[in-house]
Amino acid sequence: MNMFNLFNRKAREEKIVAIQNNNESYWTIVRQQFYKNRIAVFCLRLVFSFVFIALFADFLANEKPLVAKYENTLYFPVFKEYAVDLGISDWQPEFRNVSWKDLNYDFVVWPLVPYLPRNIDVINTWVGPFDTQNVESSKWKHWLGTDDLGHDVLAGMIHGTRIALLVGIVSMGIAALIGIFFGAIAGYYGDDKLKMNIPTIISYVLGFFIAIFYAFGTRSYVLTDAIGTSFGSFVVELFWSILLFVAIMAFFRVLIFFINKIPLNFKKISIPIDILISRLIEIVVSIPQLFLIISIAAVVAKPSIFIVMVIIGLTTWTGIARFTRAEFLRIRNLEFIEAANALGYKELRIIVKHALPNALSPVLIAIAFGIASAILIESTLSFIGVGVPAETITWGSMLSKSREVSSAWWLAIIPGFAIFITVTIYNLIGEGLTDAMNPKLKK
Amino acid sequence: MLKYILKRVLIFLPTLVVISLLTFVISINAPGDPVESMLNQNVGGEGRSGEKLANEKTYNEKRKELGFDLPMFYFSITNSTYPDTLHRIPKKAHRETLNRLSFEYGVWENVSAYYHALRALESKIFELMPNEKNSSKIRNIKDNINVLYINYDEKKMMQTIESIEFDIFKDSNIKQTCENEFYDFKNSYEHMLFNEKTINRYIPVFYWYGINNQYHRWISGFLVGDFGISYQDKRPVSSKIFDALKWSMILSVLSIFIAYIVAIPLGVKSAVDKGKTSEKVITTLLFLLYSLPNFWVATMLIQYLGDGDGLGWFPTHGLGDLPESAPYWDRFFETAYHFILPLFCLTYASFAFISRQMRGGVLNVLEMDYIRTARAKGLKNKVVVWKHAFRNSLIPIITLFANIFPAAISGSFIIEVIFSIPGMGQLTLQAIFQRDYPIVFTVLMFSSILTLIGILVADIMYAFVDPRISFSNKK
Numbered sequence: 001m002n003m004f005n006l007f008n009r010k011a012r013e014e015k016i017v018a019i020q021n022n023n024e025s026y027w028t029i030v031r032q033q034f035y036k037n038r039i040a041v042f043c044l045r046l047v048f049s050f051v052f053i054a055l056f057a058d059f060l061a062n063e064k065p066l067v068a069k070y071e072n073t074l075y076f077p078v079f080k081e082y083a084v085d086l087g088i089s090d091w092q093p094e095f096r097n098v099s100w101k102d103l104n105y106d107f108v109v110w111p112l113v114p115y116l117p118r119n120i121d122v123i124n125t126w127v128g129p130f131d132t133q134n135v136e137s138s139k140w141k142h143w144l145g146t147d148d149l150g151h152d153v154l155a156g157m158i159h160g161t162r163i164a165l166l167v168g169i170v171s172m173g174i175a176a177l178i179g180i181f182f183g184a185i186a187g188y189y190g191d192d193k194l195k196m197n198i199p200t201i202i203s204y205v206l207g208f209f210i211a212i213f214y215a216f217g218t219r220s221y222v223l224t225d226a227i228g229t230s231f232g233s234f235v236v237e238l239f240w241s242i243l244l245f246v247a248i249m250a251f252f253r254v255l256i257f258f259i260n261k262i263p264l265n266f267k268k269i270s271i272p273i274d275i276l277i278s279r280l281i282e283i284v285v286s287i288p289q290l291f292l293i294i295s296i297a298a299v300v301a302k303p304s305i306f307i308v309m310v311i312i313g314l315t316t317w318t319g320i321a322r323f324t325r326a327e328f329l330r331i332r333n334l335e336f337i338e339a340a341n342a343l344g345y346k347e348l349r350i351i352v353k354h355a356l357p358n359a360l361s362p363v364l365i366a367i368a369f370g371i372a373s374a375i376l377i378e379s380t381l382s383f384i385g386v387g388v389p390a391e392t393i394t395w396g397s398m399l400s401k402s403r404e405v406s407s408a409w410w411l412a413i414i415p416g417f418a419i420f421i422t423v424t425i426y427n428l429i430g431e432g433l434t435d436a437m438n439p440k441l442k443k
Numbered sequence: 444m445l446k447y448i449l450k451r452v453l454i455f456l457p458t459l460v461v462i463s464l465l466t467f468v469i470s471i472n473a474p475g476d477p478v479e480s481m482l483n484q485n486v487g488g489e490g491r492s493g494e495k496l497a498n499e500k501t502y503n504e505k506r507k508e509l510g511f512d513l514p515m516f517y518f519s520i521t522n523s524t525y526p527d528t529l530h531r532i533p534k535k536a537h538r539e540t541l542n543r544l545s546f547e548y549g550v551w552e553n554v555s556a557y558y559h560a561l562r563a564l565e566s567k568i569f570e571l572m573p574n575e576k577n578s579s580k581i582r583n584i585k586d587n588i589n590v591l592y593i594n595y596d597e598k599k600m601m602q603t604i605e606s607i608e609f610d611i612f613k614d615s616n617i618k619q620t621c622e623n624e625f626y627d628f629k630n631s632y633e634h635m636l637f638n639e640k641t642i643n644r645y646i647p648v649f650y651w652y653g654i655n656n657q658y659h660r661w662i663s664g665f666l667v668g669d670f671g672i673s674y675q676d677k678r679p680v681s682s683k684i685f686d687a688l689k690w691s692m693i694l695s696v697l698s699i700f701i702a703y704i705v706a707i708p709l710g711v712k713s714a715v716d717k718g719k720t721s722e723k724v725i726t727t728l729l730f731l732l733y734s735l736p737n738f739w740v741a742t743m744l745i746q747y748l749g750d751g752d753g754l755g756w757f758p759t760h761g762l763g764d765l766p767e768s769a770p771y772w773d774r775f776f777e778t779a780y781h782f783i784l785p786l787f788c789l790t791y792a793s794f795a796f797i798s799r800q801m802r803g804g805v806l807n808v809l810e811m812d813y814i815r816t817a818r819a820k821g822l823k824n825k826v827v828v829w830k831h832a833f834r835n836s837l838i839p840i841i842t843l844f845a846n847i848f849p850a851a852i853s854g855s856f857i858i859e860v861i862f863s864i865p866g867m868g869q870l871t872l873q874a875i876f877q878r879d880y881p882i883v884f885t886v887l888m889f890s891s892i893l894t895l896i897g898i899l900v901a902d903i904m905y906a907f908v909d910p911r912i913s914f915s916n917k918k
Contacts, residue, residue: 286898296469
């Protein structure tokens with residue numbers, strides 16, 4: 001009997017995989033179609049090179065040497081800085097508050113650009129790439145010019161890549177999490193599929209409020225104090241809050257399990273989850289993102305690029321949710337979902353393991369376009385100087401410097417072009433994905 | 444149809460409520476004390492007792508007038524340490540400290556007693572006539588009392604109280620006057636300290652305040668057009684906003700209008716010409732235009748076409764400075780001339796977007812069976828395209844209005860700032876830098892409402908063009 005069951009189970013799994021394989025080949029087609037699009041592939045390569053620049057920004061542009069032999073000892077200052085930042089190591093006394101440029105090295109390898117974006121060069125302010133610069137040698141030349149305080153533009157561009165990519169990834173990561181979650185449950189359950197009896201609903205609602213109260217309400221001072229201390233401690237405290245939230249919800253889940261064991265026949269009612277989420281989407285869509293960010297930025301005591309990213313994420317998930325919802329509405333009536341349902345799989349498993357992989361393709365499109373618009377919003381904000389701290393050097397803030405002196409063409413063209421290129425790349429990838437998934441349109 | 448519109452408007456309302464709540468939550472978290480910003484003064488601190496009392500009186504009157512002495516909302520769900528009568532305490536900073544103290548020690552009655560004892564001590568100190576010998580000590584005590592008003596850290600409070608004690612007992616004159624008050628205060632502090640009940644933090648409570656609250660007051664004022672008073676120049680926000688709104692609306696509406704007018708024929712043409720080289724060039728150009736950040740284009744245009752170092756073809760600043768008395772048409776042309784660059788920057792992106800969508804729409808429709816039928820009938824290409832395909836491909840374009848309208852509003856924000864046009868963008872940016880919050884939040888509300896109206900209009904137009912929509916919703 002047991003053997004038979006096992007065999008049966010395996011056969012069932014195989015069947016489902018076989019049905020899904022039809023859809024797996026869909027992905028191969030999409031990939032093939034996408035790689036046929038030369039422009040999109042080129043853009044994808046460009047993104048990878050941007051990622052490379054962002055990851056190795058510290059090695060490409062830094063005030064510290066990569067390798068230096070100083071007083072007969074070999075140092076790796078750039079690597080060392082990571083260790084110092086992590087708190088593993090500490091600077092030797094002779095390197096504290098020192099101008100790295102003026103030390104007498106026996107042997108030294110500088111990064112490609114020997115400046116950090118925040119380094120000030122007082123004798124070379126507002127110099128263009130082709131102007132004569134007051135530097136010791138071509139090693140110290142400002143290849144793309146400087147701004148009002150002598151900040152090196154090339155170093156700013158290299159480190160700005162990091163912020164631009166980070167904005168895209170973090171904000172779209174948040175948006176994707178929220179959007180896929182809401183879109184999936186709205187599309188999968190629709191208005192009729194989620195049925196619960198009244199005690200269960202009441203327990204869930206009650207549990208939700210209690211969890212919010214204990215995880216966030218009573219811990220609100222802990223959380224706000226943590227924001228004041230450091231970003232890291234805030235993340236840790238937030239993690240504990242979320243853990244507490246999940247724990248309380250899990251407790252109520254168990255409670256509900258026992259309530260349902262009571263042999264009373266509670267009537268089940270269906271919850272119109274699709275309508276609820278669609279209304280929520282409508283509300284979020286009608287909030288003007290830019291004005292919301294600007295208002296919040298005005299209120300926050302310590303502006304930070306992360307706040308901007310989080311707000312962008314919290315307001316742009318609607319597109320992803322809509323796409324996911326539409327896909328789930330289509331998928332939930334397909335055979336393989338019905339099969340999985342008939343086999344009595346848990347709904348969570350069906351949603352995550354069977355439906356989600358097949359619904360992700362339009363989400364990718366939404367994410368590609370979303371990254372483009374997130375980068376645009378961030379650079380707009382740093383351009384007008386709201387929400388992004390003044391000392392953070394981004395492409396947008398460099399561009400805004402060009403408004404002070406109109407002859408500084410390099411400050412207008414270079415960062416602006418970088419923003420333009422990045423936005424275009426993501427838009428083109430989005431287009432490429434759209435074409436690859438709907439070859440009919442392309443024809 | 445009417446029913447459909449009504450239904451849409453009904454959905455509009457809860458959205459508005461949510462947005463107003465969001466705005467309200469942001470606004471009550473704004474740093475600074477609104478009453479103080481309004482009075483442009485710092486109450487307390489230095490000065491004589493009479494002066495201080497008069498200051499506090501004006502402060503309290505203003506507070507009452509502005510409704511800040513009311514509870515925040517209709518109800519509150521908090522932990523049982525939260526003081527239900529906290530809103531009666533004047534001064535935002537004091538409220539925050541007391542709230543925190545109440546949370547730390549768990550019993551609001553004790554914290555309240557501590558606060559009142561501190562106030563009694565302060566007023567006693569202010570009654571003292573400083574002489575040469577003790578004036579520095581009195582000042583020290585006053586400073587320390589102010590420190591206590593805004594501190595909740597146990598160590599810091601202990602230190603401050605000790606230093607007050609030291610100052611009081613050093614001088615016989617001070618000691619004589621306020622010894623009793625000081626002992627009362629110290630007792631209340633110790634009572635608060637030793638009777639802490641942290642368990643109260645974990646007991647949820649529910650307070651009901653009724654409609655006499657700050658949110659109700661603010662939103663009902665907003666609905667009848669009373670948006671509060673600007674901190675900066677004490678003008679009503681409504682008059683400032685409407686002056687600015689005029690220019691923003693002219694810019695946005697003009698830009699949308701021009702965008703549609705240019706984009707639709709262009710989109711149709713590029714769909715019909717599909718495959719030709721000219722079409723490919725146009726499509727690529729449109730795509731590039733769509734990705735061009737408008738603030739960059741604006742900066743470049745100012746630099747190269749503007750009247751600074753550039754060619755000097757266009758003015759780049761403001762709306763011209765002809766006096767009111769100048770002939771109407773002169774002023775009109777002056778303004779129009781100033782509008783050219785901002786309008787271009789505002790329009791090109793949405794125009795590129797719409798024509799790309801239009802192209803896609805027409806291409807989709809051209810594949811339909813009824814188009815093949817029309818061609819099979821022997822109709823001319825022109826008739827097929829403009830009579831059969833064009834109308835049906837308009838439907839998706841109309842819904843775009845819901846996207847274009849909010850984009851135009853926020854787009855005009857940046858463009859106004861760059862070209863110094865006295866619209867909502869500039870007003871908001873100035874308000875942010877001057878911390879003039881009533882303006883910031885009114886702008887947030889207004890732009891949300893405008894966005895909502897844009898979506899509503901798009902929905903209704905959509906239903907007009909495609910009657911299936913209102914019918915299918917009835918089901």
